[in-house]
Amino acid sequence: MAGQRSATIERVVLEDGDMSASLLSYGAITQGWWLGQTPLILGYETPQDYLTDPYYLGAIVGRLANRVSGAQFDLLGETIRVTANEGKNALHGGRDGLSHQYWSVEKTALNQAVLSITSPDGEGGFPAEVQFVIKVELAYPCLIYTITAHPDRPTPISIAQHNYYSLGCPQGILDCRLKLHAKTLLELNANAIPTGRIPKADAESLDFTRGRVIGQEAGFLDHYFVFEDGRDVTMPVAEVETPSGLKMKVYSDQPGAQVYTAAHLSDPFRPGAALCIEPAGYTDAVNNPAFPSVICTPEKPYRQKLTLEIFED
Structure with a gap:
């Protein structure tokens, strides 16, 4: 039920072959994902810890993923005001977003x-x-x-799955190699809100089209990368390779993804411990008419498919 608050968080475990994953009813969170004994994402051991988690670990975020400028937008001639939870802006659906629901x-x-x-009419x-x-x-x-x-x-509606991929790297993911099928990204202002411009990725720091070590020159990332137009959706949009040879491929039907290297994590985790790849609609598309629309209707409902594939050398 929408808006439900409960002391009980249900947990289910999925298994197939040498792989397992655990899901929580709170926030539709993926608490864990393992290849054998190797943890592939960050997570808390105790489900109750997610009630105070500020990082959206493993959560489904929305109704609108990422940021909404000024926590408002116009829709069909009406100004819609949503709950601000990051200064004057709304982040990941605000404090009553899907990540905070049972x-x-x-x-x-x-x-x-x-x-x-x-989710009822008017929530958030x-x-x-x-x-x-x-x-x-x-x-x-x-x-x-x-x-x-x-x-x-x-x-x-624009949903993002917010796993923090650690891929069994005890030293963090800045030494991992990242390849993105994205030649452009959204230009951001000082408040991480898109300006409306979509420049080419800077070859010196943000061009991952050929693959490069994440921490080499680029340092920490927190950018929305735009996937190539007309791409074959059966091909991966992102590929990650760890120093040990473990690889992950990401397949998505979304137009782009926020890529974040967890610069703001703190105890019990640390900055750079994991990588978020969050396919979703363009950030703040509701306030940028030139961006692909994220408006859904009864006749045009929302659908997204995200596939994560693991390889070992």
Whole structure:
């Protein structure tokens, strides 16, 4: 139920081959993902710790992922004001976003689960009642998220899955090699809000089209990279390789992704301990008419598929 608050967080574990994953009803969080005994994402051992987590570890974020400038936008001639939770801006749906809600969770098979929630009209300031459903499937060597949302009237929706990929790297991920199928990115102002310009990635620091070590020159990342137009969606949008040879490929049908190297993590984690790759609609698309629209309707509901594939040398 939308807005439900409960002392109990349900947990289910999925298994397939040498891979397992745990999901929580709070925030539709992926608490853990393992290849054998190797942890592939960061997570808290105790589910209750997620109630005070400020980093969105493993959560489903939205209704609008990333930032909304001034916590407002115009829709069908009306100014919509949503809850600000990062200064004057709204981040990841505000304080009442999907990451802070209790979802229904049902394990439908040894390797599958379905999470669902109905977000009421006006929750967090957003218009429309929306039914969200997430199917999570562990199909070795892949973890697959299929996300759908059905609103009862026009409203913006852009969801991101917010795993922190550690890929078994005890020293962090800055020594990992990252390749992105993205030649451009969103230019940001001082408040991390897009200016509306989409320049080419700087070859000196932000060009990952050929693959490069994350911490080499680029340092910490927190940028929205735009995937190439007309790309083959059966090909990966991102590839990560660890010094040990473990590899992850990311497949997505979204137009781009926020790539974040966890500069703001603190105890019990540390900065640079993991990498977030968050496919979603363009940041602040509701305030930039030139960006691809994120408005969904009963006739045009929301759908996203995210596939994560693990390889070992």
